[in-house]
Amino acid sequence: MLDDKNKGSYIPAMNKLDRKTRAQILHLLCEGQSIRAVTRLTGCSKNTVAKLLVEAGHACAAYQDKTLRNLPCKRVQMDEIWSFVYAKAANVKTAKFAPGNAGDVWTWTAICADTKLLINWLLADRGMDSALTFTADLRERLANRVQLTSDGHAAYLTAVDANFGDDVDYAQLIKLYGADPQAEVRYSPAKCIGARKEPKIGSPDSKHISTSYVERSNLTMRMHMRRFTRLTNAFSKKLENHAAAIALHTMYYNFVRIHQTLRVTPAMAAGVTAKLWDMNDLVAMLEGWELANYRPEYQFVVRQYAIGKGHSVSVLWRGGEVDTIFGFEKEADALAWIKEKSQAWLIDNQESRKKIGS
16 A cells, blocks of 8 residues: 655656757658658658658647737638548558548648738538538638639538538639549549639629649648658658648648748748747757646656555556565665666566567
């Protein structure tokens, strides 16, 4: 039986890359390099690169969620871009060890036509619930009435009406396609032979009913994120990594990469920031997020028995599990075990967990 008083608490030191290396890794990822390519260029392991990507993705998503508010946009374009996780939808049934979220995924995006700012994005399916969630988030980020344009996807009309009501000038651009390409070139899209503008809500200006900017943004995403490149063996194995890559890309696109036409970043053009960010600024933002959210994988706590003499060492895991090692006569003995033998115990424990999991 243990008392409630902790005799000592010990958190393992966090191994962290220096800022220059982190900036280099993230910059390579933002410029379309694969994780394997980054490992070859930097000498870091795949796990190190992937872990940094996920952490940076969480930090970028949190920062933009907080910062991209009350935006003075006037014209907004929406679209969705297809990709997949682990396997394409048609191959999920025969894929080995496919996770429950494997298959086709869609990234919904909204871009300001004037500042080219990526206002928000959503990784989900292409259904009505996703459209409602996406447009509701978009509405909350805008400071005023906008002219809104999307393609002819049916879910948009219901979602825009539900979340904007009459406080929007909304139109759809319906593209008209010719016959499907022949089987030998089946990966080529059908030829677009025209487009039809259909005002839906309010009074949208016909000359601004367009999806050109958001479609160009889709191309930028495919060029700057290796996992989005089509007809290659580059793809995401985990949904979390896929979302992290998108969050990192949008942060880089909005705050770091100078837009060729604007000659400033979209975030500067939209008045979100007054300065031009570089990768060191992005890493500094990441470090601030880590400081506020860091939770060690495990923590050692030395306790004294409530009844009898002796001490124990409790291992508090991040997920809430607790392992306890008994049999230390003195607190010094428990501390010596942590210093000299705990790493070997951790390795054995992790191996046991893997066997149980398999």
